[in-house]
Amino acid sequence: MEFITEYGMFLAKTLTFTVAVVVIIIAAVGSAVKTKKEAKGSITVTHLNKELDDLGDEIKHIVEDEDSFKKTKKESKKAEKKQQKEKKKDKKHNKDSDKKRYYVFDFNGDARASQVESMRRVITAVLSIIRPGQDEVILRLESPGGMVHSYGLAASQLARIKSLNIPLTICVDKVAASGGYMMACLGSKIIAAPFAYIGSIGVLMQLPNFNRLLKDKNVDYEMITAGEYKRTLTMFGENTDKGREKVTEEIQETHDLFKDFVKENRPVLEIDKVATGETWFGTKALEQKLVDEIKTSDECIVEACKEADVYLVAYEKKLSIADRFGKAMESALDNTLLKWLNKSPNDHTS
Secondary structure: OHHHHHHHHHHHHHHHHHHHHHHHHHHHHHHHHHHOOOOOOEEEEEEHHHHHHHHHHHHHHHHOOHHHHHHHHHHHHHHHHHHHHHHHHHHHOOOOOOOOEEEEEEEEOOOOOOOHHHHHHHHHHHHOOOOOOOOEEEEEEEEOOOOHHHHHHHHHHHHHHHHOOOOEEEEEOOEEEOHHHHHHOOOOEEEEOOOOEEEOOOOOOOOOOOHHHHHHOOOOOOOOOOOOOOOOOOOOOOOOHHHHHHHHHHHHHHHHHHHHHHHHHOOOOOHHHHOOOOEEEHHHHHHOOOOOEEOOHHHHHHHHHHHOEEEEEEEEOOOOHHHHHHHHHHHHHHHHHHHHHHOOOOOOOO
């Protein structure tokens, strides 16, 4: 039994050492990569109408007989060639096609809203060619929220679209909570899936304090500041009632700003009724007027393809292996932290 215990301790030490070495190597590689010139990204555009047609053709090729499929395909190609000729003619005469366009882009938010830089570039590119009064924008949004200043910037990017009076539809399939809803409320229309999590109009701060543990181990912690409220609460020092009161005041002020922002951009809401930090499933969120329609983003895009040309626009940047690994680890930690912070006794899984 003693041998098994010692062997287990040996394995634990070996694993700890290995993890530490891997972390150091990754950090060193990441640091070296950052010293090099940052790789330039590029805008990619996917014609979603064609993508949907191709998916349909794959099924038709199996379920229809060969002659019918060939006939349909031939007619489709003929119509496509005619459309391309018309587009070339319009370009030759410097004339835009009258057909409406939808520009679609995605935002998958983490605690730091780290995709805001890519979204900024996509919005800049789209606004440079969009035709006000004719074209529209669709944002597929997924975010449980995060840092206030980061999501404030993300919302400000969407405000650029709104300021030009361009219709902006926000589609939420899974979650738009806290900072995610701050972004969503800028939409001229918010569409949510039936079981999407919506709301959480509140502000949260949680901070562990190890002061008693340090005292128990006879460890002193020193912190020198200039300015009465330079540091209000600390993880290692002894917190005071005055510091707690100041942080509570700041949290309340942030909540008031959040409420004012949502109310300004979505005046149909009874803000005091919904700004309680609660979340609602899509169908209940519709009753609270947090969303305008129950539908998935797929339904929204398929409907748009029936009346217009629909383009998915993305900004892609080539990342090194170290950067990819680092971002994956960071995202995993962020999501774990957010799930823990947002976890409530009423949460259910199925």
